Amino acid sequence: MPHLSFSREGFDQFRANDRPGPIHMLNLVLLRDQAVYEDGAIATGAEAYGTYGRLSAPVLARVGGHLVWRGAMEQMLIGPQDQSWDLCFIVQYPEPGAFTDMLKDPEYRVAMPHRQAAVLDSRLIRMAPLPVGEDFGGSGD
Secondary structure, three states, X not given: OOOOOOOHHHHXXXXXXXXOOOEEEXXXXXXXXXXXXXXXXXXXXXXXXXXXXXXXHHHHHXXXXXXXXXXXXXXXXOOOOXXXXXXXXXXXXXXXHHHHHHHHOHHHHHHHHHHHHHEEEEEXXXXXXXXXXXXXXXXXX
């Protein structure tokens, strides 16, 4: 089952967790070969997602968000061997409210149909940034 949007319950839980400070959003995106637009517009999934990125970037910047990491998946070493992601990136928002402000922004709403047309499946994972330590547990010991 593809995951293209959050549920009402998931979004309510997101908003209820209003701890202060920045959040990181891990994005894993699988693109369609051909975008599926309601109006029949023709584009590849990559082209449609590129349009989404160009249109949403000013809104992201306006709410204080920015890209902190981006990588290209090369291999699934542990996990489902038939699962891969075309785009893997982390966006930082200064606070949880900045993410919800972005979603409500009229310019972002113009960008969103391009994302929906482009994406076959996705994961969006909210994370609390932690200090980097000397080991994987982050203790620094």
